[in-house]
Amino acid sequence: MIHTLPSPKQKRSAKRVGRGMGSGKGGHTSGRGGKGATARTGYKAPRRNFEGGQNPISRRLPKFKGFTRGFIKSSEVNSPVKLSILAGFAKEAKLTEVTLENLVLLGLLKLKAHKVVMPKVLFDKDIEIALNLKGIKTSKTAKAAIEKAGGTVED
Numbered sequence: 001m002i003h004t005l006p007s008p009k010q011k012r013s014a015k016r017v018g019r020g021m022g023s024g025k026g027g028h029t030s031g032r033g034g035k036g037a038t039a040r041t042g043y044k045a046p047r048r049n050f051e052g053g054q055n056p057i058s059r060r061l062p063k064f065k066g067f068t069r070g071f072i073k074s075s076e077v078n079s080p081v082k083l084s085i086l087a088g089f090a091k092e093a094k095l096t097e098v099t100l101e102n103l104v105l106l107g108l109l110k111l112k113a114h115k116v117v118m119p120k121v122l123f124d125k126d127i128e129i130a131l132n133l134k135g136i137k138t139s140k141t142a143k144a145a146i147e148k149a150g151g152t153v154e155d
Contacts, residue, residue, distance in 0.1 A: 079119045081108050083142045087127035096151075097132045121146075 016023045018030040018041075025031045032039040037046075049056050081103065089106045090098060100119070103109040109119050121133065123141035130150035138146070143153050 075114070075116055077112060077115045077117050079109055079117050081119050081121050082124045083121055083127060083145060084125050086121060087129050087131065090131055091129050096130065097134060098136065099134050100136065103136070 015025045015031070017025055017032060019025075021027045023030070029035075029039065037043050046052075049058055051057070086098065086103075086108065089108060090096070093106060095102055095106075100109070103119055104111060109117060111117055118137065120137040120139065121142045122139050123145055126145050127149050131146055132151055133146065133153045135155070136153075137155070138153055146153055
């Protein structure tokens, strides 16, 4: 008698989706929304690199060595150098003329293999020491600060 009663923990059986009108979920779309891949069995999420049927970028780009037109790989690397730090290092090393070689020796510039490192001096605060820059790019404000301190900038 008691063994014939249903258990209170008994779960309701899952609706059988996509099995017609008698399944309790209606016919046609059967609770799966519209048509397409999401309505089909076994669909979880689009595969990696899938772009909605459009030819993916991995197939559109050429696979040749040295191809750089799609993703630009410049051989030049910009390296910013703060004016106050440059002045501090120059003051410690007792330098008045600053060149690319001096920046490397001071440790302000790190050379990279197969790259041309282009330093640019940027203004952060005024300096007291007169610096003479040769072959180094500077911002307008940094150039004005260097000339105000009595230095020169040559490109």
